[in-house]
Amino acid sequence: MIARGERAPSPIHRGDCVLVTSTSAPVVADNRPQPGDPLDPDAAISTRGLVKRYGDRAAVDGLDLDIRRGEIFALLGPNGAGKTTTVEVLEGYRKRDGGEVRVLGVDPARGGRRWKAQLGIVLQSGAGDSQLSVRELLTARASYYAEPRDPDEVLELVGLTEKAGARGRTLSGGQRRRLDVALGIVGRPRLLFLDEPTTGFDPEARRQFWALIRSLRDLGTTMLLTTHYLDEAEALADRVGVLARGQLAEVAVPTALGGRGTAPAVVSWTEDGARRTAETATPTAFVRELAGRFPGEVPDLTVARPTLEDVYLKMIGQSPRGVGIAASAGERGAERAAERSEGVQS
Amino acid sequence: MTTAAPERTALPPLGRVYLTRAGVELKEFFRQRESVVFTLVFPVILLLGLGAVLDYDLGAGVDFPQYFMAGVITAGIVGASLQNMAIHIAGERSDGTLKSLRGTPMPASAYFVGKVVQVLAVAVATIVLLLLVGVLVHGIGLPSGTDWMTFAWVSVLGAAACTLLGIVVSTLARNARSASATVTPIALVLQFVSGVFIPFDQVPGWLQDVAAVFPVKWLAQGLRSVFLPDALAAREPAGSWELGTVALVLGVWCVAGLVLCALTFRWQDREG
Incomplete structure (x- = not known):
């Protein structure tokens, strides 16, 4: 029972500035329940093997989730x-066709x-x-x-x-x-x-x-x-x-x-009048090296990670863009890419 | 917010929720111009219009407006109960109102209590309006003595049966529009074959038998016993008002309607 006004411990630091470095592991482990784990009595919502079918089609097909x-x-x-x-x-x-569910400790069907x-x-x-x-x-x-x-x-x-x-x-x-x-x-x-x-x-x-x-x-x-x-x-x-x-x-x-936090970053810049891109696990070192090749600012420099949209679309199996991120990051406009690169460099 | 939340498992008293629902249903009805015109004013227009145009002499000194009082009050009660429930509950199911209510701790009984209060209020308002117009415009004679008692129980039982039937129809309909398209002709046909608009003995015999299956016929017949002299009971199929049968048939429809409601009522449109 959580007292009103008291927050459950937040899994990550929240705020306007979220620090993401290229070497950090995911801040919090996925900690999903595995099939066969007991229901979590302290969770607000806990499901194990939840199944809901419409006819032959399983709309929900074995969901294990703790909130x-x-x-x-x-x-x-x-x-x-x-x-x-x-x-x-x-x-x-709706009535489920299989699995266990507790919402605030109660089976929703009852x-x-x-x-x-x-x-x-x-x-x-x-x-x-x-x-x-x-x-x-x-x-x-x-x-x-x-x-x-x-x-x-x-x-x-x-x-x-x-x-x-x-x-x-x-x-x-x-x-x-x-x-x-x-x-x-x-x-x-x-x-x-x-x-x-x-x-x-x-x-x-x-x-x-x-x-x-x-x-x-x-x-x-x-x-x-x-x-x-x-x-x-x-x-x-x-x-x-x-x-x-x-x-x-x-x-x-x-x-x-x-894997957004640890995915390779895509560095883009303009050199000899052409747009160049490179994928790297160590963007900071890459940019430092890049900076040495130019007397002043690196022209049109952006450093981008896959956006949530990129990883999401990949995950649901629609138009996975993968390496295409490089091209799209540049096309999507300097503003958004710049925002991302700030996050990386800070 | 620093105080710990208490176990919020208490619920408000039922009576207060019933009162809230009654208020909600009354406001929903009387603020909607279309439903007020359709349900309350339409029977009055029927009484004024048909009362002025039709001119049969039914014998025993009874003119058409006097005969029609029973019929038009039947139409008013059917409109306030059967049609009102079928159309508006189907609407509330289609637009998500019912589903939304189902997700709250409001007890299901409160929803139906609200509807019953709405039907009662609309039916009483319709009846009062029709009696006023009947007396002032057509000079009809009001019931006397025990006829008022008969008037009350026939109206309540008829309204109850038609309300339950309306709820069942709302569930069978696919949506609000189909509920309206289904129940309006059904109500009109039932009213025609039940002697609402024409003397019942002018309805063909086989149609009288069909009408006798449904509650509208018995509601109309019970109300004729209230507004017509007993001499006219001879023109009823059985040669009498059959008030015992009226009570029985309407009562059976109430029980059957309640069972059908309990079996079929849904808080949301069908899945998939």
Whole structure:
């Protein structure tokens, strides 16, 4: 039992500046449970050999996963990989066909009202076309819980205070999504499920939403997030799991996923009027040597690691770009590459 | 936030959740112009329109508006229960409202209590409106004495059976649109063959037998016993109002509806 407001130990140092050096090992070991391990009684979510079939097709095919209390865990995967199915089994919406599952210590297939009172669920299809005002919807939802948050505080938190009197059906797509989140957290959940919460947001709304998620994390809420957006997983999650064909391809901290932290760096520069690239495990030494060949600045120098997107696409078996990173890093523009090279050099 | 979280396993008292749901359902209905017009105002327009145009003499000094009171109140109750439930619950299932509620500690009973309160409120409002228009515009005679008791139990039992039937239809429908497209003609046909718009003895015999399977016919017949003089009971198929059979058939439909609801109700659209 984690006291509210207290954070479970974070697996990595979090902050705006994440230090990644070319020689460091992944900061935290993958520490995935293995098939046959006992369920973790202290975890917020623990599954062993979870299977869910639709007809002959196994949408989830033997999932072993532990999510710690206080953690933000992002589940990534292409459409049809089993993300929503997995989450809906954990939420108690779907019955599993095999394996063991505990969510807050309870089997979701037998979760009663007391169990549900500890969950917050933000579904993909949100609050319907309601005639009630935003505040009325929140007040009604709050009344189902014994210790709800104050609806007005929740409105403030999601930035809907100005819309408190507006009817649900008149909200824009982004406002509706924030209302969904407000409805999900008004019951003061210990565990919050967020299924693709920022789909349809503009970049500014997404940033605001991320800030909201971080403030909820600071209140001690455990979160399981599914998303299509890799930058979102990278910005928010303590750990990322990649789901492909119903199985976890990998679980890691975002900076170490797919061996990103130790993958060869790609150094690019311009020499004799041509673009040159080199792959190296020791970019610092390489750049030092390179610097010796030029009197001043090395022209158009970039140092890049595979992006989360690169390793993700490789992992789910789509257009693996591998060495192609070199070319694409240059093409993608100096700004992004420069950002990466700063991280490497610092 | 420095205090440790207590075990948050307590739940609010049921009565308070029921009250919340009743409030939610009343606001959802009465704030939606389409449902208010369709369910509340449409029967009034029927009464005004048909009452002014049709002019049969049914004998025993009964004119069409007096006969039609029982029919149009039947239509009002069917609209408030069967059609209202089938269309709006299907809508709430399609747009994710039901699924979202299912993920909260709200007990399922609270959802249905809210719906029952909504049906009762809409049905009572419809009946009051129709009686007012009937008396003020068509000068119909109000029930007297024990007829009020009959009026009450027939209406409640009929509304209950139709509400449960509406919930079942909402589940059988694929979505809100198909629920509306299914239940509206069903309700109209049942009303026609049950003597809502035309005297029941003008309905062909085999159609009367079909109608007798469904609750609408018995609701209409029970209400005719309230608004028509006993002399007209002779024009009913059995030559009497058959109030015992009315209670029996409506009661059986309530039980069957409840069982079907329990067996078929879903909180989300079908999987896959």
